[in-house]
Structures are given as structure tokens and as C-alpha cells.
Amino acid sequence: MSLLGALDRIADTPTFDKAIAPARAAVRALLRPQGLKDLLHGTWLGHPLHPVLAQVPVGSWVSAGILDAVPPTRPAAALLIGTGVVAAVPTALSGAADWSEQEVGVRRLGAVHAVANTVALGLYVGSLVARARGAGALGRVLAYSGLGLAGGSAAIGGHMSYAQSSGVSHSATAARGLTHEWIDIGPMDDLPDRRPALRTGEGQGVPVPLAVVRRGTRVDVFVGSCAHLGGPLAEGTVEQVRGADCLVCPWHGSAFELDEGQPRRGPAATAQEKLEVRYVAGRVEARLPGRHLEG
Numbered sequence: 001m002s003l004l005g006a007l008d009r010i011a012d013t014p015t016f017d018k019a020i021a022p023a024r025a026a027v028r029a030l031l032r033p034q035g036l037k038d039l040l041h042g043t044w045l046g047h048p049l050h051p052v053l054a055q056v057p058v059g060s061w062v063s064a065g066i067l068d069a070v071p072p073t074r075p076a077a078a079l080l081i082g083t084g085v086v087a088a089v090p091t092a093l094s095g096a097a098d099w100s101e102q103e104v105g106v107r108r109l110g111a112v113h114a115v116a117n118t119v120a121l122g123l124y125v126g127s128l129v130a131r132a133r134g135a136g137a138l139g140r141v142l143a144y145s146g147l148g149l150a151g152g153s154a155a156i157g158g159h160m161s162y163a164q165s166s167g168v169s170h171s172a173t174a175a176r177g178l179t180h181e182w183i184d185i186g187p188m189d190d191l192p193d194r195r196p197a198l199r200t201g202e203g204q205g206v207p208v209p210l211a212v213v214r215r216g217t218r219v220d221v222f223v224g225s226c227a228h229l230g231g232p233l234a235e236g237t238v239e240q241v242r243g244a245d246c247l248v249c250p251w252h253g254s255a256f257e258l259d260e261g262q263p264r265r266g267p268a269a270t271a272q273e274k275l276e277v278r279y280v281a282g283r284v285e286a287r288l289p290g291r292h293l294e295g
């Protein structure tokens with residue numbers, strides 16, 4: 001088993017589910033306003049906010065560790081440690097918002113990630129207190145302990161993203177299954193108005209679900225797997241969300257603008273993959289946009 005592959009065992013283990021469930025309920029209650037959740041998810045940014053914010057505490061603490069290693073620069077380390085401590089609060093909130101909307105295995109690993117980060121934060125606060133009291137050596141020991149723990153926890157966060165697909169666009173992954181040929185969606189008149197319809201794109205030997213929405217004489221075609229966790233968008237609804245016609249996912253309510261595919265409401269933070277559309281003799285055809293084509 002690889003070093004970080006052992007983390008998958010944790011994700012498979014339900015031992016602490018009884019403790020995780022109330023923590024998740026508390027996070028969801030705390031972050032109930034949709035605008036706050038979307039702010040923390042990064043829906044407005046088009047990218048998950050948590051990994052962006054995490055650069056600040058991690059970068060500050062690594063830099064403080066370098067300053068602590070060189071005696072003349074040690075006094076400046078406290079400023080960086082304090083910066084990391086302050087930045088850890090919004091970073092933790094954005095992570096908690098994402099965590100509360102993830103599948104069970106990611107939630108289990110995310111709980112370990114959160115506990116490790118909380119302990120690391122406590123060690124850094126203790127380091128600041130020790131330094132303020134003139135106990136510089138103890139302050140450095142606490143800071144390096146915090147750095148080791150935060151580094152291990154960052155590796156867990158990376159495993160959640162890269163190995164367990166948390167925070168990645170599931171629609172971009174599904175889009176790669178399609179060929180680059182025009183796909184016949186069928187006669188426009190067969191499509192219901194303002195209701196998603198399921199069509200299938202011919203993939204590289206694998207059928208790929210598409211969610212097709214007609215509004216009058218305009219048709220928008222999306223990869224059918226939701227960017228958030230792959231929910232079936234063709235089973236969703238068309239709704240007005242914050243002033244725009246959106247395709248709404250039936251699983252967790254993410255809303256994607258029909259015109260551009262951008263998220264208007266989370267938990268999705270990335271755009272939904274949208275296909276180019278053309279109309280040929282009353283029929284609709286769609287294909288992947290240019291960014292998926294080899295040069």
C-alpha cells in the first residue's frame with residue numbers, strides 16, 4: 001500500500017460516523033444563509049475558495065519556520081505566525097462549508113483533516129503566547145510541532161482532492177468521455193420547453209449523458225453529470241436563480257446559468273461543461289467546445 005493510500009482505509013471506516021453526523025449538522029446550521037455558503041464555497045469565484053485561502057496560513061507558517069531557523073530573524077516569525085492564525089479562521093470556514101456537502105468517505109477524511117488543523121492552530125496560538133512571555137525556545141518547539149501537523153493535514157487535504165475527487169469538476173471529467181464530433185440531439189420540436197431532457201452523446205465507446213434544455217427557439221446542451229458530485233442534471237429543473245434562467249441539480253441544488261454554465265448557487269464552485277450548439281434543418285446538434293480539442 002502506498003503511503004497516502006492508507007488514507008483510503010480511513011475513508012472506508014464508519015467508526016466515527018456517529019460523531020461526524022452532529023458536527024456536520026452544526027456546520028450546516030451555522031452556515032444556513034445561502035449567500036454565506038456560496039461565498040465560502042467560491043461559487044462567485046468560479047473555483048473552490050478553500051484551497052485559495054489555505055495558501056495564506058500554510059505559506060505564513062512555512063515562512064515563519066524559516067525565520068525561526070535563523071537566530072537574527074526570529075523576532076519577525078511571530079508576525080507571520082499571527083497572520084497564519086488569523087487567516088486560518090476563514091480558511092476553516094470555507095473548508096467546513098465544502099466538507100458538509102461532500103460524500104461520506106470524503107467527510108470521514110475531512111474530519112481527520114479538520115481535527116489535525118485545529119490542533120495545529122492551537123499549537124501556533126500556544127507558540128505566540130510562549131513568545132509573548134519570553135519563552136522563545138518553547139515557542140519555536142510549539143511552532144515546529146504545529147508546522148509538522150499542518151503539513152500532514154495538508155497532505156490529507158491533497159488526497160481528498162486528487163485521489164477522492166473532492167472539489168474537482170465532475171462535469172469536466174465526464175466531458176472527456178465524448179468524441180469531438182457533432183452529436184445529433186434530435187428534432188428541436190421533440191424537446192420539451194423549459195424542462196431538461198436526457199440525451200446521450202456518443203463517447204469513446206462509452207455513452208455520455210447530456211442534459212438538454214429548450215427555451216423557445218434556443219437550445220442549451222450540457223454534460224449531464226453535475227460539476228459538484230456528478231448528479232443527474234437531466235433529472236433537475238429549470239428555475240430563475242438570482243435573475244437568471246438556471247439548470248438546477250436534483251442532488252444538492254447547485255444552479256448553473258443556462259446561457260454560460262456558470263454557477264449561480266452552490267455547492268458547485270465551477271462551471272458546468274456546456275457544448276456548442278448548431279441547428280440543421282430543424283434538428284439540434286452539439287459538440288464539445290474548442291478547449292477539449294487537440295491543436
Ligand code: FES
Pocket residue numbers: 226227228229230231249250251252253254266267268
Ligand atoms: S451533485 Fe451536488 S449539486 Fe449536483
